[in-house]
Amino acid sequence: xxxxxxxxxxxxxxxxxxxxxxxxxxxxxxxxxxxxxxxxxxxxxxxxxxxxxxxxxxxxxxxxxxxxxxxxxxxxxxxxxxxxxxxxxxxxxxxxxxxxxxxxxxxxxxxxxxxxxxxxxxxxxxxxxxxxxxxxxxxxxxxxxxxxxxxxxxxxxxxxxxxxxxxxxxxxxxxxxxxxxxxxxxxxxxxxxxxxxxxxxxxxxxxxxxxxxxxxxxxxxxxxxxxxxxxxxxxxxxxxxxxxxxxxxxxxxxxxxxxxxxxxxxxxxxxxxxxxxxxxxxxxxxxxxxxxxxxxxxxxxxxxxxxxxxxxxxxxxxxxxxxxxxxxxxxxxxxxxxxxxxxxxxxxxxxxxxxxxxxxxxxxxxxxxxxxxxxxxxxxxxxxxxxxxxxxxxxxx
Amino acid sequence: xxxxxxxxxxxxxxxxxxxxxxxxxxxxxxxxxxxxxxxxxxxxxxxxxxxxxxxxxxxxxxxxxxxxxxxxxxxxxxxxxxxxxxxxxxxxxxxxxxxxxxxxxxxxxxxxxxxxxxxxxxxxxxxxxxxxxxxxxxxxxxxxxxxxxxxxxxxxxxxxxxxxxxxxxxxxxxxxxxxxxxxxxx
Numbered sequence: 001x002x003x004x005x006x007x008x009x010x011x012x013x014x015x016x017x018x019x020x021x022x023x024x025x026x027x028x029x030x031x032x033x034x035x036x037x038x039x040x041x042x043x044x045x046x047x048x049x050x051x052x053x054x055x056x057x058x059x060x061x062x063x064x065x066x067x068x069x070x071x072x073x074x075x076x077x078x079x080x081x082x083x084x085x086x087x088x089x090x091x092x093x094x095x096x097x098x099x100x101x102x103x104x105x106x107x108x109x110x111x112x113x114x115x116x117x118x119x120x121x122x123x124x125x126x127x128x129x130x131x132x133x134x135x136x137x138x139x140x141x142x143x144x145x146x147x148x149x150x151x152x153x154x155x156x157x158x159x160x161x162x163x164x165x166x167x168x169x170x171x172x173x174x175x176x177x178x179x180x181x182x183x184x185x186x187x188x189x190x191x192x193x194x195x196x197x198x199x200x201x202x203x204x205x206x207x208x209x210x211x212x213x214x215x216x217x218x219x220x221x222x223x224x225x226x227x228x229x230x231x232x233x234x235x236x237x238x239x240x241x242x243x244x245x246x247x248x249x250x251x252x253x254x255x256x257x258x259x260x261x262x263x264x265x266x267x268x269x270x271x272x273x274x275x276x277x278x279x280x281x282x283x284x285x286x287x288x289x290x291x292x293x294x295x296x297x298x299x300x301x302x303x304x305x306x307x308x309x310x311x312x313x314x315x316x317x318x319x320x321x322x323x324x325x326x327x328x329x330x331x332x333x334x335x336x337x338x339x340x341x342x343x344x345x346x347x348x349x350x351x352x353x354x355x356x357x358x359x360x361x362x363x364x365x366x367x368x369x370x371x372x373x374x375x376x377x378x379x380x381x382x383x384x385x386x387x388x389x390x391x392x393x394x395x396x397x
Numbered sequence: 398x399x400x401x402x403x404x405x406x407x408x409x410x411x412x413x414x415x416x417x418x419x420x421x422x423x424x425x426x427x428x429x430x431x432x433x434x435x436x437x438x439x440x441x442x443x444x445x446x447x448x449x450x451x452x453x454x455x456x457x458x459x460x461x462x463x464x465x466x467x468x469x470x471x472x473x474x475x476x477x478x479x480x481x482x483x484x485x486x487x488x489x490x491x492x493x494x495x496x497x498x499x500x501x502x503x504x505x506x507x508x509x510x511x512x513x514x515x516x517x518x519x520x521x522x523x524x525x526x527x528x529x530x531x532x533x534x535x536x537x538x539x540x541x542x543x544x545x546x547x548x549x550x551x552x553x554x555x556x557x558x559x560x561x562x563x564x565x566x567x568x569x570x571x572x573x574x575x576x577x578x579x580x581x582x583x
Contacts, residue, residue, distance in 0.1 A: 006420045006429065117435070171460050174412070175432040176419045274458035360461040
């Protein structure tokens, strides 16, 4: 391991990606992602990285370049956020359908309109059904580790799916904190070179993305369903191997925190989990049976791991930093689906942190207090519950 | 844990100031964290910005903004009229404000307030009026949270060449002048 040092979030990601030695990196700048590809470009220009860097003219093109490079048989990477993710939507479906293990960073930022650069999860949630593995990280050190793990999972012949590492914009991308990460040699020993099962080869011509009808489309789709399911075991294994080699663990599909004895179990993703851990400690000190299950991997959805991490749960109080407009929070909806028909635990779906609305320990305590009230009254709200919603809003906030 | 909130304008180096505080704290064996809040579309010169730093004996897990700071640094005294810079400041908390005098609004507010003419110092020592490194030196001296050595080491980790040299001078000038120049309010 390298000595611990203070690193800048975007540079930590760039260094993690560089340590994975991609053949091609496609770049198109958008806040709060720009400093990642800017740093990768600097590493290339200063001779510390051998990747071919392709500057694209849009996010749609950047993701398409990564797709093409992966199809040609090399490790490929790109990064984006917000409107860029929305613009590239069809490319994600194509990558997954072609079973191309591109790894990308999504620096979570809310979506227009209104226009804003603040963080929430509405961008990556918009493409949760596209067939990409989705990781959400809590800290810079975990962001570093997860990029390396993501390549190993994505490129596994049993998986072969694109993977997305989601990190909260600004809160993590623009954060400085001390982290400890493996050396380049250690990354090499953990992540084998990419060996594609099939790739474009002029001597052995093959077609990708060819036309099919109802005779076989469903089978192609079902192969992705099954690959997603196999990815669960692979992510557990790859996370455990990282911990065994480097002595640093961030959980597997989920990271339970004081969940074993908890009756009220918070469920959340991303950086807010750190604030929740602090609040859980404070509430436990006051005698409350509260815990947290942080979802590290949202796709495939780890419902078994969530449930088994919290055997005494009476209620899952879920915080979604996104909302399906006309529906509910996406984590809450999934968890409710898997728990349907069981009397307990109940699921309460909170929506918070939208458009960067800050989530303080006080907000987390409010969430727990509301959950206790719903339980006491025996009324579990079926509709999403807003957290920190103002009753009056001025144009200046 | 000690929490610091910095109010400045785009271009005054508020993000770098928070970063240098985090690096200096780490250099002297503390855990630390820094991150910015860029409102109003962010990333624009002149726009009000905030940045935050935390210093602790234990790893830092909080990811919310600093709402109840121990220390507030104000890089542009004109912001005092636009932003409630002391919002949530702990009782007996400390405000360090750039300028020759403490703005009237910050007098008799129940906080320790020090004025540091950081832009003037920066202009004189570096040829550019970016107040962040003299403010950093003054912050280290007035609060006692950071040693001059760990701050200078942070400047050396962040910058190189001439930029490093002039910022080392700027930090040192801010540090040495802080107690003498600080005009304490109530």
